[in-house]
Every structure is written in structure tokens, then in C-alpha cells.
Amino acid sequence: MAEERRGAERAPLSRERVLHAAVALADASGASGAEAFSMRRLAQELGVVPMALYKHVANKEELLDGMVDMVVGEIARPTTSADWKSAVRQQILSARSVLLHHRWAARVIESRTGPTPAVLAYLDSVIGTFRDGGLSADLTHHVMHALGSRLLGFSQELFDTGGAAPTPSPATAGAAAADLARAYPRVAEIAAAAAHDMDSAVGGGCDDQFEFEFALDLLLDGIERLHHRGWTSTSPST
Structure with a gap:
């Protein structure tokens, strides 16, 4: 980190550089990473005075929005040859892999008052995959609700206590x-x-990855059956 910082000090400060440094700092701090540093600490990592950061981000909330967008931007898009079900599965499992690498990100995403541009673009892409696969707008609307935060690779688990319990x-x-x-x-x-x-x-x-994929496949299989059945919210028993 120190060598990276010395190298970065020779580069002009930019919004992208600020966000990269913030993500790296959060990653180094684990699940509570985004809460574990201040703007002052970030400025120290970048070798600048704190006021210099505010030329690129208005405050820490805007910084967090930018960090979310940077992380969500790492999610791989599915192969163009994949059917809608495989494509959505690829996207969601890619999202999970990214968020497991940035363990602080799920908490920050949940804390946002609204979706950031990159999150909106990602959701738009997933919706497009469903619609291009032939699912109706009605079914896709309810599918997005059913998948919830699982779309971004995480979910609030039934037995998650929010912290490590003593052994x-x-x-x-x-x-x-x-x-x-x-x-x-x-x-x-x-x-x-x-x-x-x-x-x-x-x-x-429990095996986190197995349980996540099990629930995801269960949902996708059910969505596929509803699609083939011609399900609508006005005639759910059709």
C-alpha cells in the first residue's frame, strides 16, 4: 500500500484516483471497511490535504456512491449466446463474486437512499435480459421483487446475526x-x-455459496415455469 501511495503521489489527483484509493482502503479494512475510514484518513493515504478531496467528491456520501459504482462496474456481463436463464445466473454469480471480494460493499449498497447510476445500469441490463428472453413486463416486474438484493449477489440470511459469535x-x-x-x-x-x-x-x-446458488436456481426455475405458463398478475392461476 505504501509503495502504491508513493507512486500515486506523482499522479495528479482525480475523482477516479480518489475512488480507487477509497475502495482499496475499504477492502483492507474488511466487512466494515467503508465505515472504518474518514475523509482525513483517505487524504493521508493519497498524500494530500483533506480539502483537496472535496474538489472531486462533495462529501463522504458522494464518495460512497462513487465507490458503489466502481464496485458494481466490475460485475461481468453475460455471454451474448446465453439464454435468458443462464445469462441472469451468470450476472448474479458474477455480482456475488465481486461483492465477496469487496466485503464492505453490500452494507454500503443497502445504506444508499436510492440506486446509483451503475446500479441502475446493472438493473437495466438484467431487466433487458429477461425482456429479450421473452418474459412480459408484468412478470419481470414481480421477478425483480422476488430476486431482491440477490440480484446484486447478496441476501439477508435467516440465521445471520450480523457479527461473529464467540466459539x-x-x-x-x-x-x-x-x-x-x-x-x-x-x-x-x-x-x-x-x-x-x-x-x-x-x-x-451451512455452505454460503451452495445455499445462495440453491435459492437462486430455485427462483430461476420457478420464473421459467411461470413464463412458459403465460402467468400474469391479473390471472395468477392461469
Whole structure:
């Protein structure tokens, strides 16, 4: 980072350079990256006085908007030969890969009061894929609602506590599991049905990527069936 900063100091300050530095600084700080630095800290990284930043971004909110656009701009567009279902899947999984690389970005996207230009362009592209694939505007409208934040590669998971929980001792964990099984046998049964990734964001025993793709495919398969059935919101039972 220090070598990059020394090299960057020789280049004139620009909006793009400010945004690149802000994204790099947030990436280095992990999931809370965008909240972990101030405009003053960013100015230090760039080797300028804080006031110099305000020639390129009006405030931190505008900076965050620009950071979102830079990240969303990394999402790969699908191959032109792909059918609509494969194309949407490619876009969403690319979005997920990008957001896993920039772990702070999902929280910032959710904090925006409205979609940024790059987010709007991305959503327009996804909508275009559905429409070009033959889906009606009516069905596409409801599909976008159903997919929600999953369109951008993330979702609020059922068991996500918002932070890492302390790891209990084996004895404590075993006792807690036994208590859970007695009080909530069906929950315990499902919790024990799969054991993959103990660092998962969706809870110990779940594989984040598998669960994300499982839900995505479930939705896309259902959308495909509705499309073939000629579903409309005015005649949903058709």
C-alpha cells in the first residue's frame, strides 16, 4: 500500500484516483471497511490535504456512491449466446463474486437512499435480459421483487446475526445442542441435516455459496415455469 501511495503521489489527483484509493482502503479494512475510514484518513493515504478531496467528491456520501459504482462496474456481463436463464445466473454469480471480494460493499449498497447510476445500469441490463428472453413486463416486474438484493449477489440470511459469535467450548456446544433438540426438535433436525462451512454467514453447518446458488436456481426455475405458463398478475392461476 505504501509503495502504491508513493507512486500515486506523482499522479495528479482525480475523482477516479480518489475512488480507487477509497475502495482499496475499504477492502483492507474488511466487512466494515467503508465505515472504518474518514475523509482525513483517505487524504493521508493519497498524500494530500483533506480539502483537496472535496474538489472531486462533495462529501463522504458522494464518495460512497462513487465507490458503489466502481464496485458494481466490475460485475461481468453475460455471454451474448446465453439464454435468458443462464445469462441472469451468470450476472448474479458474477455480482456475488465481486461483492465477496469487496466485503464492505453490500452494507454500503443497502445504506444508499436510492440506486446509483451503475446500479441502475446493472438493473437495466438484467431487466433487458429477461425482456429479450421473452418474459412480459408484468412478470419481470414481480421477478425483480422476488430476486431482491440477490440480484446484486447478496441476501439477508435467516440465521445471520450480523457479527461473529464467540466459539463455545465443545462441552458447552454439546449441551446447547441437546437443549435445542429437546425444545425445538424440528429446528435441530434441519440444523443437523447438512454440515459444510463452520465460518458461514448463514450459520454454522451451512455452505454460503451452495445455499445462495440453491435459492437462486430455485427462483430461476420457478420464473421459467411461470413464463412458459403465460402467468400474469391479473390471472395468477392461469
